[in-house]
Amino acid sequence: MSAASRPVSQPALFRRLRWRLLVNTINTMLDTSPIRPLSILFCSIVVWLFIFFVSLEGFRFLQHDVRLPLGGEIVGTLFDVLFMLLGVLLIFSSGLVLYASLFGSAETAFLLSRPARADRVFAFKFQGALAFSSWAFLLLGAPLLIAYGLVRSAPLEFYLFLPLFFLGFVLLPGCLGGLACLLIVNFLPKRRKQVLILGCVAVVLLLGVWGVEILRASRPDSWGAESVNLLLDRFAFTRSRITPTHWVARGLRAAGRGETDKALYNLGLVWSNGLVLYLVTSFVAAKLYRRGYNRLATGGDLRRKFGGLWMDRALNAALPFVRPGTRLLIVKDFRTFRREPQQWAQILIFSILLTLYFTNIRRLFPGQIDWVHQNGLSILNVSTISLLLCTYTGRFVYPMLSLEGRKFWILGLLPLKREQLLWGKFAFSTTMVLGIAGSLVILSDLMLGMHASVILMHLLAVTIIAMGLSGLSVGLGAWMPNFRETDPSKIAVGFGGTLNLVAGLLFLVTILILMVLPWHAFTGIAASSLLFRGRDPTAAELLTPTNIGVIVGGIFAGLIVGAIAVFVPLRMGTRALQRMEF
């Protein structure tokens, strides 16, 4: 240390850096294109208000129409389940974001070649990763809980406790994700992808087993106290006294009842455990971060040989109707996709799980499956498949254009119209997601014994959803590209990614309501009323001319909405791309 130097407060140094970066980023946005931050703010407010009013109506419905006590066990269990699922998601998302920030960014290489302490660099990146992985949760969770408080007539302290519980809550899964990231990189640097995939498989399998248990418990024909208790028992593990997510749910409910002492106790539990875990994580980072960086950089061979595969050639041969330039881009995207096992592995895992569920669904019904369950399960399955598509396009398709990054000039200089770049990505995405979704829909409906016309209707709806979600993800991805970011998970959970996810969700709900729900609603209502009379409904009783008119009208409306979801974002993306300078 030179004579002029003094002990430096690195936490203060990094705080100043973060603040300066934030201020400069906002100022640049306001200077260069004020419309963008304003539209971000506007969209956030719209999303926030949408969730708030939906939640408000939902809680009012539960309280006044269903007469469900909001302070009771059922709502408490729902909170427990919600926070537990969010907790698991946050462990994975913060771990993944942190991995990319700590080990894959040029910034950390820069900081680690300076006298910055390893635990301080870790803390700096940890805060960023936590903010990235949890801001959407804060944005989406806050209106839901505020709506709960309003319907519940919660006292003022409930709203004061909310941010404190939120912040305390994200600390625990963030630390667990960080710890997992550091330990895997240090002790299994060559197997990190496999460990991640195994972790995902384990979580999804557990969720699958849990889902089947819940389905079995919810089978009884009558909803009496016994059956509700049986169902609630399936959620018992989320209410364990040692589960941090239960402390959050219990504390918030206590705050809602005005029991400040209990709320404070639970808040103390959340924060004390979170901070202790942070200290442990920070200690581990001080010891293992640099070691892990070295292990990861030198864990594999210097070079690995890659080459063409029969799948690339097959895809190329399967697209003779596509322009050669666009076809090249599609094959390039496919090649990149198949070389990222964490991408296709997640899709594969979810697809296999859904296949297992669909093929075993009839076992839940020993005899002939009744109309009500057939009807309900088939629309539930289509919705689940659509949600899978939405997650996939949001996570993998939306970042595709941004990931071209600073190499984008290569694409920009190709002898192709820029709109072809987008159409190529759109075609790639639609083909991939439609292949998966179409197979799953057919399998599900066949297992449930649905009529061919219903299968066709579902296929049409899923095709529109696949095209619309691809159009949204590719178009918005080009409209709001982030060429500076190299981590796809960060791009996906950034503002643009979240906006795309919300737009995708709204779109798929709209399509399901327009194209799928009418048939299921009409036949469901008719079937239920006739079943009470002791016989199955006939086709004529199920589908009156009015009903058919509404169903066909819905399908046409769905086609129009689908066309808008494809062409408008792609048009926006194309314009943005054409204005782009390289």
Place this chain on the structure above:
Amino acid sequence: MIKLDHVTKRYGTKTAVVDLSLDIAAGELFAFLGPNGAGKTTTIKMLCGLLFPTSGTVSVGGHDMRTDGDRARQLLSYVPDLPYLYEKLTGREFLHFIADMYGLPPAIGRERVANVIELFNLKEFVDDLTERYSHGMRQRTVFASALVHQPKVLIVDEPTVGLDPKSVRQLKDLLRQQASQGTTVFLSSHSLDVVEELADRIAIVDRGRLVSCGSLGALREQAAVDGSLEEVFLRLTEQAASEGIPMMNGQAPADGITNARPGSSGTITLGPGTGRQMQ
């Protein structure tokens, strides 16, 4: 000031650096040459503590990089071939961040920042965000940041890439000046004319092994070529490839410069004055 003691570095089954030993004195301008993939960048990353040797030790200013890395890094500055700048900071903010990182008291930090702004002629653009900088502006800012805390060791990887002739001249003067002021300069470059003009000692590595280390004169003698460094470099790397590369040591004795011949594992010590005099 810089000491590498029997350093080996493996990437999985591939060995990037093999039993490398170097001892570089304070105030020495040491050039590190080698073909692509020779292990230069790996060696530099070990010098900065970004990577650790698989075996052997690396120390800077007497501090072991593995056990006392933060103190070692306090003494050095590293300018990589693709330097990093925070795009949303101005050049001035970046320089102050670096000054703070190295613990300079505020008044001294301000003074040093003002000095490097003057020295590198950054005044025109130093208050713009670095995302708007050209390559040359970025390089100047990075060098300014590397010198703001007056390091004892300056490690530079391919500094002349993309610079215009005037900037290259200024850079050469700067490196020479730093060495004459007592800073150890570790320069990795493919610009052999720059190395030829500046270096006190030159090390040539190939496939992770030290092929030769010494003054330009010593290298000429070893290569049996009385030409430019380019000819010497090509001859030595060709010899190493055809004859097999011996293990070598690149220690810097007080009275001369070490060197070795291909095919032998020993070292030759040349007398004072054989190599270029340090200024």
